[in-house]
Amino acid sequence: MLEKALKGSQKYWSLLAALAVLSGIGFACFMLQLSQGLKITGMSRDVSWGFYIAQFTFLVGVAASAVMVVLPYYLHHVKDFGRITIMGEFLAVSAVTMCLLFIVVDLGQPMRLLNVLLHPTPNSILFWDMIVLNGYLFLNIVIGWTVLSAERKEVPPPKWVKPLIYISIPWAVSIHTVTAFLYAGLPGRHFWLTAIMAARFLASAFASGPSLLILLCYLLKKRTNFDPGDGAIKKLSQIVTYAMITSVFFLLLEVFTAFYSQIPGHMHGFVYQFVGYEGHGELVPFMWLSVLLSATALVLLVPPKFRNNEKLLKVACVAVFFGLWLEKGVGLVVTGFIPNVFDKVTPYVPTVPELGITIGVWATGFLILTILYKVAVGVKEEIGA
Amino acid sequence: MYDSGKIIPGIILFVGLFTFPLWSNLGKAAPAPKPELPKTEKVCVMDAAFMKTEHMVLLNDWRDKVVREANRVWVGPDGKEYQMSLQNSCMQCHASKTKFCDQCHNYAGVKPYCWECHLEPKENM
């Protein structure tokens, strides 16, 4: 099936070339980081995780969101999702790949990565995260590829893949739960120390992932003969709506607990994010932009009249995706370190090489996604679906 | 043959690159390593044959014993005691990294990362 990725239009190849160039730039920056150390990033003693881990966290959500098409399709036989389930699974494959790459580029000693397997440590959440992420990657590659091959031959998928599909449903939930546990179990990091972290992560994931999937579906519809079907988009947009409402609701719960209890440690993170703390307000414009985007998204999503309008839905999806990206992929990780354990503020701003590596990883992910989607669309065209 | 203009130069280029390590080192036979041994002792820790082939395994074993198990003394098969320490035992007699360690390591093309942290003896001291 992979041969489908080798035949394409000029535009397809240009896209691949552009993504390859970006990931090449990222790789060059990574080589610089390997030789110089992580001092080429903006991270510090006080803000010891930065943009890499934040992107990782956000993308685990995008990966987990595949369950939002897999679950209705396989458990509730929602026929509308028949054509896009594979798109959700392949999106998960590329998102998990990006997650793993972001972990690797964040390590101080990446060549010692396998120590995690050589010295397995079940009391470390990072150990479990490695297991669930790799497992999820494996599941989605196997399931996606097998189901697509069967579809190409116009036969039902082999029986052995069914149990894997059922396993992949709770597994998707597990990847984001475990990722939330990375943060939610640390004493002394008040901003993260919240029992609804995993629930928040899942809610925001089920909004951001499907909104990206909607945008990708529209793109495929415009550029290829692939038609996701109006029903699929409509159902996805409903999922995005409910998940977005839940996500915003959960965030407001956090705000309530912090400010009604008046416990300083719990308030400081939000204070830093939205008005600035001790003269530092690096995140303030981004966090307000996130609020603005989320509010816009809700206004456009909640009334069915707006949501069912293709143009407005696209705007809403962009707003959801970037709004949540700002919240999780920019704000959440860094704010855990601000103020630091000494109640001091060390600001964090990513450097150019750090952004280069970040863009490189995103480009690699989208390169993989483009190839996988090309294969999927090729198969769908071949069988005339 | 179709595209022979591309295929033949391609094959030549591939063979050239593939054999690069062979022809780039042609006629440059490296001299056999001559590690300089301490004059005072003949046998240290374990017999020379063992040390030659297994010193890296022994050092890894020492590392875990010292760092993780709080055992710092090694009793050799001959009953002699040694402090398990690369810097403070081994390198006290094998006092030159260049004349001892590097001799074989360079010959074998290995770069152990010991020296990223462990300090080699200051030569000419």
Add this chain to the structure above:
Amino acid sequence: MEKDRREFLKIGGISVLGLSALPVFEALAQGQGPKAMPDPRALQAGQWAMVVDMKKCWEEQEKRQCKDCMDACHKIHNVPTIPDPKREIKWIWLEEYKHAFPDQANEYAPEHVKESPFLLLCNHCSNPPCVQVCPTKATFKRAEDGVVLMDFHRCIGCRYCMAGCPYGARSFNWGDPREYLDPQQINQAFPTRRKGVVEKCNFCAERLAEGLPPACVEACKAKALVYGDITDPESEVRKILAGQYTLRRKIALGTGPNVYYII
């Protein structure tokens, strides 16, 4: 036949797994062969702890801006002096009252408490979060004496321990630390670190092993630092703790810090 084959496969499997370590096992198996043991001089404890008498420390600081403990520690352990505070490596350092005790800083505390710096180091917690989160056991709590240690050979540099430590006791080598060490001043008896690993105070495990007190304790002329076994009711630290009220940092978090402060 069947059994022989199984035996063969078993041995084969073990050989493949432990091929490189086999000669050492063989050597160890030779009866009176080599063995490892602690240094007979090594100091023993159930859980090492430290009491810092800030009154004595401040007196000495006022007299001559004393930094003896920090200098001794950082010199012995080849801790680099990195000017950029974002990249600093700290094993033992000074921090203001409100930053050292952000959860219990009293606004109307005596001026000398509010304004004088406290001496901070790793608390060698009884329940250390850094050990709990480490994915490779590169940081571990030594069963023998409760010291929280780093195995620099094993650290992958994920910095999860830095997020986990509520005391800011951990430093990461953002670059090569040797660039900031004077080759003339370097301690030839202790290693440096390399870029990409985390490090922290090791309660002078290498000195305890030789029967020596921690370097900071030894260097303090004011006798402001006292170390001892917190599990031994007869130890000096326990006597001090029984005699006067002491503070520990962030006890509400349940990490069980083992550094006590007299103010």
